[in-house]
Amino acid sequence: MTQTPDQTPTQPPTPGEQASHDDPRAVSRRWMFLKIGVLINAAVAVAVATPVVRYLLGPVKRKGAYHSWISLGSIDQFPAGETRLATYENPFTDPWDGETANTACWVRRVDATNFQVFAINCAHLGCPVRWFPQSGLFMCPCHGGVYYSDGSRASGPPERGLFEYQHKVAGNVLKIFAGQTPTLSNEASNSLRVLNNYKGSGPCTG
Amino acid sequence: MHWVKQIYNWLELRLQLQAPVEDAALHPVPRNTASWWYVFGSAAFTLLLLQIATGILLAIVYVPSAAHAWDSLNTLNHDLPLGWFLRAMHGWGSNFMVAVVLIHMAQVFLFGAYKFPRELTWIVGVFLLLMTLGMAFTGEVMRFDQDAYWGLGIGVSIVGRVPLIGGPLVNLMMGGPIIGGATLSRFFALHVFVIPGTLLVLVAVHVWMVLKLGINDWPMPGRPVRRSTYLAEYHKLSHEHGFPFVPGAFWKDLIFSGAVLAAVAVCALVFGPYGPNGQPDPTIIQTNPKPDFFFLWIYAILAYLPPELETAFILIVPILGIAVLLALPFYAGEGEKSWHRRPVAVLVLVTVAVSFGVFTHLGTFTPWSPIMDAWTSDTVPSKFLQDRTPLERQGAIVFQEKQCRNCHALEKVGGLRGPALDDVATRLTEDQLYRQVLQGGGNMPAYGKNLSPPETTALVRFLTTLHPSGQQRATDASSATAAEVTPPATDAAKQ
Numbered sequence: 001m002t003q004t005p006d007q008t009p010t011q012p013p014t015p016g017e018q019a020s021h022d023d024p025r026a027v028s029r030r031w032m033f034l035k036i037g038v039l040i041n042a043a044v045a046v047a048v049a050t051p052v053v054r055y056l057l058g059p060v061k062r063k064g065a066y067h068s069w070i071s072l073g074s075i076d077q078f079p080a081g082e083t084r085l086a087t088y089e090n091p092f093t094d095p096w097d098g099e100t101a102n103t104a105c106w107v108r109r110v111d112a113t114n115f116q117v118f119a120i121n122c123a124h125l126g127c128p129v130r131w132f133p134q135s136g137l138f139m140c141p142c143h144g145g146v147y148y149s150d151g152s153r154a155s156g157p158p159e160r161g162l163f164e165y166q167h168k169v170a171g172n173v174l175k176i177f178a179g180q181t182p183t184l185s186n187e188a189s190n191s192l193r194v195l196n197n198y199k200g201s202g203p204c205t206g
Numbered sequence: 207m208h209w210v211k212q213i214y215n216w217l218e219l220r221l222q223l224q225a226p227v228e229d230a231a232l233h234p235v236p237r238n239t240a241s242w243w244y245v246f247g248s249a250a251f252t253l254l255l256l257q258i259a260t261g262i263l264l265a266i267v268y269v270p271s272a273a274h275a276w277d278s279l280n281t282l283n284h285d286l287p288l289g290w291f292l293r294a295m296h297g298w299g300s301n302f303m304v305a306v307v308l309i310h311m312a313q314v315f316l317f318g319a320y321k322f323p324r325e326l327t328w329i330v331g332v333f334l335l336l337m338t339l340g341m342a343f344t345g346e347v348m349r350f351d352q353d354a355y356w357g358l359g360i361g362v363s364i365v366g367r368v369p370l371i372g373g374p375l376v377n378l379m380m381g382g383p384i385i386g387g388a389t390l391s392r393f394f395a396l397h398v399f400v401i402p403g404t405l406l407v408l409v410a411v412h413v414w415m416v417l418k419l420g421i422n423d424w425p426m427p428g429r430p431v432r433r434s435t436y437l438a439e440y441h442k443l444s445h446e447h448g449f450p451f452v453p454g455a456f457w458k459d460l461i462f463s464g465a466v467l468a469a470v471a472v473c474a475l476v477f478g479p480y481g482p483n484g485q486p487d488p489t490i491i492q493t494n495p496k497p498d499f500f501f502l503w504i505y506a507i508l509a510y511l512p513p514e515l516e517t518a519f520i521l522i523v524p525i526l527g528i529a530v531l532l533a534l535p536f537y538a539g540e541g542e543k544s545w546h547r548r549p550v551a552v553l554v555l556v557t558v559a560v561s562f563g564v565f566t567h568l569g570t571f572t573p574w575s576p577i578m579d580a581w582t583s584d585t586v587p588s589k590f591l592q593d594r595t596p597l598e599r600q601g602a603i604v605f606q607e608k609q610c611r612n613c614h615a616l617e618k619v620g621g622l623r624g625p626a627l628d629d630v631a632t633r634l635t636e637d638q639l640y641r642q643v644l645q646g647g648g649n650m651p652a653y654g655k656n657l658s659p660p661e662t663t664a665l666v667r668f669l670t671t672l673h674p675s676g677q678q679r680a681t682d683a684s685s686a687t688a689a690e691v692t693p694p695a696t697d698a699a700k701q
Contacts (some may be wrong), residue, residue: 008493010416021604035460059377059380059382060377060378066377068300082450085489090384092383094386094387094388095273097272097384097387098274099486100355100385100387100486101384102487102489103384104488104491121363124363125359125494125508126356126362126471127360129355129491134607134608134656135609135610135656140575141494141495141575141576142483142575143505143575144509144574144576144649146576148655149655155648156574157508157509157512158648159513159517166597168314171567180383181383182373183365183366183379185366185367185373186365
């Protein structure tokens, strides 16, 4: 085969040369481009991950973001001295929530002007408590928690009394500041009042 | 059949799977591993495939929206041909899967198969167990009836007890402020995409390691595992004294898997699908939520934990338990494999199994739950009303009206939360009865504010008549002394 003078025949690299070309410690163009490719992918991953993480953490909002004033109806439906079940539709819902948008609560009318509104969720693990007017007790079916008529803990696994909503009477309408399922870390009200826990009254009974 | 061979060859030239498949199928295993004790792993895998198949078929009709999930399940049950059977297969398949996975884990533990060099197989297995339980929980949520709704609420409340980040975690788990559509959607994504995907990857890794390292040899007392010698010993066992996995050991796997599938089908036919029970309407509070059988033990533990211990216990103990399981191959990675020489291992397994069984049994009849309608449904046995004064009979009415029966039984009918009261008069004197009723104590609330004095008197008078006819009532020593001085007129008539 004829060759032009300034063109040397290309030979495949010897095994020794091949090794040093593929040795990652050797500065070789192929490896550098690979690393650039990895870096570009890493940068894109971080950039794309940021909105994805924001999306996943979407439901986490600042305290109180899920609360609003909800009407329970006229105060005339709650006779003095009685505790009655009230239901309302949660305002923070989507159209496909169906009947899970409905929430229940116990309204205790102490006298003409004093109310207590308890969340339906037991302070132990959230099961719905039932009111028995004859014995004046709330009983929970799940693990046997019992509360007195004022919501304080009577017996069983709960370590505190029933969760209470902040409430107000506007005109003739009873309203509660609610919207979030109460748990021990998102208590129903922001008040400092602590109902009787297993150790006795809290420091701020009022 | 020449054309069959032609098709096969066409495929094999392109896939080139024949060699690795033959390698896996025909690899030598020690003779004594062809045992019925070793079939549970493959049975678990078979059940996983069953669940995936039935799950896909269910997903064609099931609507994962809070508004319509319940309706779509009822459509499956009643309106589609054999829809109930498909639901039943999936539900019973999950019951069997949890059971088989637990049995497999117990067998692996008992046979020391977590020891060198199978430590990583065990670790991956622990994660597979956790994921199986995760599938069981998220699957329960898919049923989205009252049990599922309030069961979710319990899960949310437990998560809410995590310090510092409990609040945000609760919102993250619910997908919003309440259990609703957002909650069901994310649990659907977990149940259908995230956990099964992870399961399949981890199962592949798990089976790969079993193939590469070989199945655990039958434990022999007096032949401990040593890192320095085991690999050579095992190689000798399998190559010189072994036979090919297929058909030598595999036929037992096949038969047992077939039997398990048949058992699932029979249970599905005979017992039918589970639920859905009541509609997930949170304003229906006449409800008694219970988890599926594999979580009844947690249900029982949560009922019995004292309130001051509870948060620490439920947050720390599971993590400790999982850590102990994961660390097992590292503190017990060598030594005797045979259970004849491992008394601690056998004891631990028996203790765990018995505890699990006891708590599950308790969870089936929940003695701690007040029976909410006992006060109106369960009558006072007539023998406790005969030959009683009007005041005592009035006491029996107070006893029922004030929901005492919700927690206390008479003649084995009534609540189990408190002690049965058939013979309470032999245990407590009249004064003690007054004190107990008015002030409560232990798990009993105080009734002082909710009983008027006449009601209290009547109730206690009734309670003091509750003793077997041959037995004396409990009496105060001081009142007995007083009785000697002034013999009471009414007491003689009562005896």
